[in-house]
Amino acid sequence: MTTEGKLTAEEIDEAHRVLSKVVTHTPLAYDDYLSKKYRANVYLKREDMQRVRSFKIRGAYYNIIKAEKEKLNNGVVAASAGNHAQGVADTCHNLKIQATIFMPVITPNQKVEAVKRFGGQYVTVILVGDTFDEAQSAAFEYTEKHNMFFVAPFDDRRTMAGQGTVAVEVFEDAVEQNINVDYLIASVGGGGLIGGLSTYSKKVSPQTTVVGVEPETAQSMKAAFQAQKPTTVENIDHFVDGAAVARVSQFTYNQAQQYVDKLLAIPEGKVAQAVLDLYTYEAIVAEPAGAMPIASLDFMASDIVGKNVVLVVSGGNNDIGRMQEMEQKALMYKGRQQFYLVEFPQRPGALRQFVNDVLGPNDDITRFEYTKKINSETGSVMVGILLDPVTKVDDLTARLAAFFPKYINLQENTVLFNMLV
Structure with a gap:
């Protein structure tokens, strides 16, 4: 691996000359839906349209x-x-x-x-x-x-130079479309993409704010920024698999630390919602890492009003079998899907009482599974509840506490949640 010294914009330009005959020059496309939603001029850099459906x-x-x-x-x-x-x-x-x-x-x-x-x-x-x-x-x-x-995925100057060519195309197209890029936002895993993007961006457009977005459960670049050196993040989650890296390298940290203006952490549920929204409203199939920049807009909404914002949709390799998981995570993030463990009375009419006394008129039971019978009087039940949009979680839990004070909120217990849900 070659990592001595910092990567330069000139090296990225050289990589672009080589790659221009090999890779797809992906569109920088104005996104009407996101622009109206956030009152900004939002453009998507569609790296999901590469031959292998990612910038890699x-x-x-x-x-x-x-x-x-x-x-x-x-x-x-x-x-x-x-x-x-x-x-x-x-x-x-x-x-x-x-x-x-x-x-x-x-x-x-x-x-x-x-x-x-x-x-x-x-x-x-x-x-x-x-x-x-x-x-x-x-x-x-x-x-x-x-x-x-x-062939290093990010910890190599040639790999980073190649990945940085995304920015060359962004600014070439921005000039052609007469766009001054105010924000350039991309996902961060090992740091190769954000390192290359930020290096080139600060050379050709110093006023552009470069934002790196990380999964909330895998903030390895943030950890490096705080420690002023790469450090290992323990217990990372792999939902955003394309960005679930426990430790960035010294090379990518050095590059990002100098050129990246801001890092944001994005909750899994928000990423899942972004994946679903892109598919539902725009017929774009993005993987979680590719959708993270879109998910970040909610956390930057007040800053980007009236601004020109470029989001790198870094990949579209999403497994359709994960869509149910994403829907569940999105509903949980919004507070609409809740899971609890309760000890249910073993008597006639108990379920009817639970429905009448705990659920709102339009709430729905999505899971109801006995996990273990404690004795002849009670049994442990894992119950999933889909809340009506007008139902408040606090009201539901208050009614649940009245029905059975010793309930367990599974969202607050990762081990039990992963085991039961």
């Missing part, structure tokens, strides 16, 4: 094409939660280079199958570990053992 092809291809040929003789190795793997797979298929790609076991199947499809006979996928960092550790060991070339 840029860094992967540029890193491999610029590598010394003798280093590629034994093939390449990569570690990825999905999108970087697809970029490496597509590149290796086109260049006829063998690749071994390590992915976390929990990677959505849609991404695993896409890697195999793009790579074909040139790619071997190895699933290992529960996190990106565990998969990367295994990839490092494999690389050293077999004397192969490691």
